[in-house]
Amino acid sequence: MVPRRKSKVHPPECPLTACLKIVGGAWTPNVVWYLREQPRRFTELKSDLMGVSAKTLTERLRRLERDGVVYRKVIPSSPPTVEYGLSPLGMKLVPAVEAIAAVGLALKRMRARG
Numbered sequence: 001m002v003p004r005r006k007s008k009v010h011p012p013e014c015p016l017t018a019c020l021k022i023v024g025g026a027w028t029p030n031v032v033w034y035l036r037e038q039p040r041r042f043t044e045l046k047s048d049l050m051g052v053s054a055k056t057l058t059e060r061l062r063r064l065e066r067d068g069v070v071y072r073k074v075i076p077s078s079p080p081t082v083e084y085g086l087s088p089l090g091m092k093l094v095p096a097v098e099a100i101a102a103v104g105l106a107l108k109r110m111r112a113r114g
Contacts, residue, residue: 022067027052027060029097032086035070038095039085069093 023029027049036038046057047100061084064070069090075081086094 022064022069022092025060025063027056028064029100031057031060031064031070031084032090032093032097035084035086035090036097037106039073039083041081041083045084064090080089 023032023077030052031045032048034045040048042057042061045061046052046054049057052060061072065072065084068087070084071087073083073085075083
């Protein structure tokens with residue numbers, strides 16, 4: 001029997017685990033995807049993310065704001081407008097989300113060829 005090797009990185013300290021806790025939730029990578037180029041209003045994000053409920057999107061945006069990935073900017077107007085954008089930390093997630101999207105596109109092409 002081959003002896004089991006112990007990992008040098010313990011799960012609570014693993015940086016991958018910390019990152020996936022933030023981006024692993026439903027709709028989170030999609031939010032990063034749609035905010036990657038410019039800030040968006042709530043209603044714009046809601047229409048971009050077809051199928052997400054307002055409640056779920058609100059919860060996701062609040063969590064991302066709390067985690068420092070997204071910022072929320074209230075624009076004084078009548079009625080007040082709220083805009084969401086990626087923070088510097090959130091911008092660091094863009095290459096990872098783009099890489100995932102590239103793999104998804106390749107998978108779609110493979111399936112289309114049959």
